[in-house]
Amino acid sequence: MSDRRLSDWAAALGLAAPIVCAPMGGVAGGRLAAAVTRAGGLGMIGMGSAGSVPALERELRALDAGAGSGGAPFGIGLVAWGIARDPELLDRALAAGPALVSVSFGDWESPGGDAAWIERVHAVGAQAVTQAATADEAKRAADAGVDAVVARGREGGGHGDHREPLHALLAEVVRAVDVPVLAAGAIGSARDVERVLDAGAAAAWVGTAFAACEEALTPPGAREALIRGSGADTLVTRVYDVALERPWPRRFPERLLRTPFVDRWHGREEALANDAAARAAFAAAVDAGDYSIVPVDAGEGVGGVTRVRPAAEVVALLR
Numbered sequence: 588m589s590d591r592r593l594s595d596w597a598a599a600l601g602l603a604a605p606i607v608c609a610p611m612g613g614v615a616g617g618r619l620a621a622a623v624t625r626a627g628g629l630g631m632i633g634m635g636s637a638g639s640v641p642a643l644e645r646e647l648r649a650l651d652a653g654a655g656s657g658g659a660p661f662g663i664g665l666v667a668w669g670i671a672r673d674p675e676l677l678d679r680a681l682a683a684g685p686a687l688v689s690v691s692f693g694d695w696e697s698p699g700g701d702a703a704w705i706e707r708v709h710a711v712g713a714q715a716v717t718q719a720a721t722a723d724e725a726k727r728a729a730d731a732g733v734d735a736v737v738a739r740g741r742e743g744g745g746h747g748d749h750r751e752p753l754h755a756l757l758a759e760v761v762r763a764v765d766v767p768v769l770a771a772g773a774i775g776s777a778r779d780v781e782r783v784l785d786a787g788a789a790a791a792w793v794g795t796a797f798a799a800c801e802e803a804l805t806p807p808g809a810r811e812a813l814i815r816g817s818g819a820d821t822l823v824t825r826v827y828d829v830a831l832e833r834p835w836p837r838r839f840p841e842r843l844l845r846t847p848f849v850d851r852w853h854g855r856e857e858a859l860a861n862d863a864a865a866r867a868a869f870a871a872a873v874d875a876g877d878y879s880i881v882p883v884d885a886g887e888g889v890g891g892v893t894r895v896r897p898a899a900e901v902v903a904l905l906r
């Protein structure tokens with residue numbers, strides 16, 4: 588349905604559908620990216636808190652294997668504090684020939700902020716994109732030179748600045764910036780896509796709906812949690828980050844599916860930080876892949892994830 592209204596932005600990237608598979612660390616690897624691109628959307632490789640140059644190289648190899656003859660567009664999504672910690676990640680991403688590079692969860696507060704990546708992305712002929720949680724943040728990013736901005740509503744899965752619901756945010760961002768605006772947060776159907784296009788978005792940036800796809804890196808136990816989960820089971824929290832001492836900035840908690848461990852410690856993160864035994868037990872559960880304890884990142888649209896599907900089927904559901 589939405590194909591008939593392909594935005595200039597999506598057409599310029601050579602997409603057949605205005606669908607971007609969001610970069611998701613530990614989920615969106617090369618196989619998923621290749622499958623989404625083959626189905627007419629834009630596939631992206633995500634490097635989150637566990638991102639590294641070897642992990643990126645592994646996923647680029649999987650992308651090549653999945654893309655067949657190659658040449659199809661793909662994106663790479665990084666996190667700002669990740670490339671500050673490991674600048675080689677950006678070097679390697681740029682060398683891979685992506686059509687789009689996103690760097691999210693940075694600091695647009697100071698003029699110029701940590702926006703040096705934008706020029707580097709442009710120098711390789713790729714689009715520079717970032718996710719924004721407020722119109723002000725979107726405006727700062729646009730002023731710094733990004734080619735498109737993702738209005739990411741608080742419904743969205745994974746880390747972020749969960750403030751406004753998508754539709755209020757999208758309207759504000761569309762008014763605030765002149766660059767194309769993408770929309771993210773609990774988008775899981777063709778109607779959802781149609782609605783954001785009607786509101787002025789150039790494309791949908793979709794995470795959770797692709798997270799249980801057969802091509803995703805998602806382990807089986809995490810897929811089952813996604814299939815069981817509903818939006819009401821999601822919570823925005825720092826419990827996982829505190830438990831594993833992950834270096835996510837405090838202002839970007841994550842939306843995930845609650846587990847008894849999360850319920851026990853949410854709101855008591857400082858106590859958790861001081862409880863070495865609880866943290867060790869959690870780390871052991873992570874190593875064992877025990878998803879009765881370890882929470883899975885998911886947005887409020889997770890109820891729409893009802894089975895493991897090929898990514899092409901999800902793209903078809905969205906268009």
Ligand SMILES: Cc1cc2nc3c(=O)[nH]c(=O)nc-3n(C[C@H](O)[C@H](O)[C@H](O)COP(=O)(O)O)c2cc1C
Nearest residue numbers: 609611612635691743744745772773794795884886
């Ligand atoms: C499992 C998971 C991992 C994510 N990892 C990243 C990441 O590494 N980098 C990033 O920019 N965004 C990441 N995100 C956020 C997505 O880019 C996007 O904002 C979000 O998925 C949109 O909401 P939805 O999940 O409701 O579709 C992640 C989201 C999920 C669900």
